[in-house]
Amino acid sequence: MVGTRGVPARYGGFETAVEEIGRRLVAAGHEVTVYCRGERHGDEYLGMRLVYLPAIEKKVAETLSHTGFSVLHAFREKIGRDGADVALVFNAANAPLLPVLRTLRIPVATHVDGLEWKRTKWSGAGQRYYRAAEALAVRWSDALIADARGIQDYYRERFGAESVFIAYGAPILERPDVAKLTEAGYAPGEYHLVVARFEPENHVHLAIEGYRRSSATRPLVVVGSAPYADEYTARLKALAGDDPRITFLGGVWDQDLLDSLYAGALSYVHGHSVGGTNPSLLRAMGAGAPVLAYDVNFNREVLGEDAGRFFGDAASLAAEIEAAEADPGRAADRGAAARKRAAERYVWDDVAAAYERLCADLAARRLTRKALRRR
Incomplete structure (x- = not known):
């Protein structure tokens, strides 16, 4: 699981998804590796193996630089042993690095997030980069993950690309403190x-x-x-x-x-x-x-x-x-x-089960770039 700040989840939605999905995949018998940046919390968390790597602490480079170090680490692991069966990449901004994973013959699903190019913090070159990254995610992913029907519609209308709809789960609080x-x-x-x-x-x-x-x-x-x-x-x-x-x-x-x-x-x-x-x-x-x-x-x-x-x-x-x-x-x-x-x-058990099915389809090569594109 690549492209986030990692776990424990203390920052945003992607990190929460990695924690909730990863822990359930571990419980189902899978080996899960999460690439992390920032404060260290040991080598394992809720059964997930944690790999800490650096990042360039600049707004325009933090995510991509950390993912770059992560895929290089995955490259070394693949050379040294069996390596990963499937890569789950979070954030379409990481799409320029997908060819490294493809070179390793690791099937890739990219969780594309929302419409990042619309965020005002990305002006000019940043917006152009994010729009280009969306196209690269379509070109180089074996599957796209959309957490909303509106995101599915966007990728279908803009790129003619199908995606797998998997929403997030919601924590249900019955008795607040x-x-x-x-x-x-x-x-x-x-x-x-x-x-x-x-x-x-x-x-x-x-x-x-x-x-x-x-x-x-x-x-x-x-x-x-x-x-x-x-x-x-x-x-x-x-x-x-x-x-x-x-x-x-x-x-x-x-x-x-x-x-x-x-x-x-x-x-x-x-x-x-x-x-x-x-x-x-x-x-x-x-x-x-x-x-x-x-x-x-x-x-x-x-x-x-x-x-x-x-x-x-x-x-x-x-x-x-x-x-x-x-x-x-x-x-x-x-x-x-x-x-x-x-x-x-919005049930995390259902979300994790959907990710497990997706990973099984990717590992068995039932999902490919050809299936992703409709035209």
């Missing part, structure tokens, strides 16, 4: 919540603008940060101004506290717009949070029509926040519907 909330100074149902990496396409700025336009009396708690995002972070702080109702908690790495924040929110404002099936949204749903989501096809796909409300601008978000405060019972009912939907449709 209320004591964690109390320690942090919050009470269930008494605050609105934003959890997001600070990037413009996650619309944290819109969440703050909408909240400030509302007549809300309960505070807005903003959880998040981002590397390489000082300018956007400063913009968010300026938008909040001296409004005493808005609190920035920064990154919350205590996962029990984060779960409790989701579960206790009167509303969870989800502004993500380009990432397919978003793990933060699934986590909020699994915790029973009443979701107010930015109105794009990915969010509607995950929430359906009854498990959330949608906004497109500051005015519509302000109205939804006010509605949640006016009728918290109805908001709680939406949260319960969201948790039920997550428990039925």
Whole structure:
């Protein structure tokens, strides 16, 4: 499993997927190697073998450089012994390195993620690179993995390429740790919540603008940060101004506290717009949070029509926040519907089983580049 920060999962959706899928593949009897970067956590985790390699710590080079070291390591292992039967590569940005794996005759599935070229942090050359990388992923992968139907549609329409749909799983939280909330100074149902990496396409700025336009009396708690995002972070702080109702908690790495924040929110404002099936949204749903989501096809796909409300601008978000405060019972009912939907449709055991079938098909050469392309 190549192309992420590795495990334990402490950063984003890809890392969570690697941990949840990898541990289940190990339990099913498979040997799993995860390439990691950053802080070391031993040579094994939940049965997965961990290989730590360096990365160039620059925004434009970090992921690709680490994957480059990873495929070279895989090359040496393949020469020295049997090596891997299948490679799961996360992020289409790593596509230029796929020919190394193909040279080793290792079948490759690429999890293409969302529409990275739409992220504002990639301007000019960065956007061109990501769009080119998508085409290379189609050309050099034996299979593409899409975590949302909207991503499937994009690759089919743009490249004439088929993909395997495998969504993420959602953690289902039945009994939140209320004591964690109390320690942090919050009470269930008494605050609105934003959890997001600070990037413009996650619309944290819109969440703050909408909240400030509302007549809300309960505070807005903003959880998040981002590397390489000082300018956007400063913009968010300026938008909040001296409004005493808005609190920035920064990154919350205590996962029990984060779960409790989701579960206790009167509303969870989800502004993500380009990432397919978003793990933060699934986590909020699994915790029973009443979701107010930015109105794009990915969010509607995950929430359906009854498990959330949608906004497109500051005015519509302000109205939804006010509605949640006016009728918290109805908001709680939406949260319960969201948790039920997550428990039925986004199950990690099912996700891992789908990955296992995919790997078996790749190892048996039932999936090839020829099958990937329709024309």
